[in-house]
Amino acid sequence: MDNERREPGETSAELARALEAPAPHRPQFAHPAEAEFAAFLDFYRIKWEYEPKSFPLRWRDGRVTEMFTPDFYLPEQDLYVELTTMKQSLVTRKNRKVRRLRQLYPNINVVLLYRKDYHELLSRFGYGSIDITSLRPDQIERILLSPAEIQTRVAELGRQISEDYADRSLILVGVLKGITFFLADLARCITRPLAIDYLQLSRELDQGVYISRDLDLDIRGQHVLLVEDIVNTGMTMDFVLRSLREREPASLEVCALLDKAERRLAPVPVKYVGFTIPNEFVVGYGLDYRELYRNLPFICVLRKEVYESNGNGPLLKKPAGLVSPSARG
Numbered sequence: 001m002d003n004e005r006r007e008p009g010e011t012s013a014e015l016a017r018a019l020e021a022p023a024p025h026r027p028q029f030a031h032p033a034e035a036e037f038a039a040f041l042d043f044y045r046i047k048w049e050y051e052p053k054s055f056p057l058r059w060r061d062g063r064v065t066e067m068f069t070p071d072f073y074l075p076e077q078d079l080y081v082e083l084t085t086m087k088q089s090l091v092t093r094k095n096r097k098v099r100r101l102r103q104l105y106p107n108i109n110v111v112l113l114y115r116k117d118y119h120e121l122l123s124r125f126g127y128g129s130i131d132i133t134s135l136r137p138d139q140i141e142r143i144l145l146s147p148a149e150i151q152t153r154v155a156e157l158g159r160q161i162s163e164d165y166a167d168r169s170l171i172l173v174g175v176l177k178g179i180t181f182f183l184a185d186l187a188r189c190i191t192r193p194l195a196i197d198y199l200q201l202s203r204e205l206d207q208g209v210y211i212s213r214d215l216d217l218d219i220r221g222q223h224v225l226l227v228e229d230i231v232n233t234g235m236t237m238d239f240v241l242r243s244l245r246e247r248e249p250a251s252l253e254v255c256a257l258l259d260k261a262e263r264r265l266a267p268v269p270v271k272y273v274g275f276t277i278p279n280e281f282v283v284g285y286g287l288d289y290r291e292l293y294r295n296l297p298f299i300c301v302l303r304k305e306v307y308e309s310n311g312n313g314p315l316l317k318k319p320a321g322l323v324s325p326s327a328r329g
């Protein structure tokens, strides 16, 4: 981003917060807008490299006479980004360079990016439903896992499971409802014949946790992989495993996307762990707070106000007159 001035008052609270966060790998930026864009990417956990590569654009007598060094490279998206402002003289020059780059190197993906389009970029990278959930970026305390990080890890788990079950078919058992997204993605990364079934748990004051919706399939003699969104104390999983073991499957293993290991009370054998996370309440990618935020494509910690402000969101109430147990999961 050469010689451009940042427009005053551009920095939103969200970016200001991100800028405060320690960023050990921060290089010397040539322009404040670049530092701001890096902070924006850091907040959304989008990996970046600063000016990693220069592309020769013109030559004379075998010597390079013009080079173009895009400001950023985003490896997860395989995309070069050149930042620009509204200043027309600069935009025209940059447009020309970007066009020439595309001509000479047709396999290189490059965009010229205005500041107003930063958020639009997010929807291209799988962050789209921030808008749908009516969650404002400033209500997000911290993104723990980005869509790209989740998908990469889920693919690895799928590969590992496919290898381990190379000569077997299996039944994936998911505990509703938090599991819907993870199970759908994981199942598509497993290259073995498999069946899918679900359990749902409920809790009532007098009888504790019980299965309110049981499996359809008979799992006796089958290879069962219990798939869970998150293991916290392990109490829920311990209960589910006991119930599944009684049905005498040929084998029973556990795959959990998230593991809050420091909270563990019941020792549960989790063979496949997506990510070990700190002891913080997280939402997104299936995980809810009072039935909301399951459709966030990333996993994040929300700011305290979001959990405290009861009257604010479209929190779901139980239908009146129905004595239903409080659903879990």
Ligand code: IMP
Residues within 6 Å of the ligand: 178, 229, 230, 231, 232, 233, 234, 235, 236, 237, 280, 281, 282, 283, 287, 288, 289, 328, 329
């Ligand atoms: P555990 O019985 O303490 O291991 O709790 C496991 C269950 O609690 C999970 O299946 C989730 O439904 C819920 N849970 C635990 N931690 C979180 C969280 O951080 N966000 C959303 N749900 C959670």
Ligand code: MG
Residues within 6 Å of the ligand: 001, 002, 030, 069, 070, 071
């Ligand atoms: Mg530059």
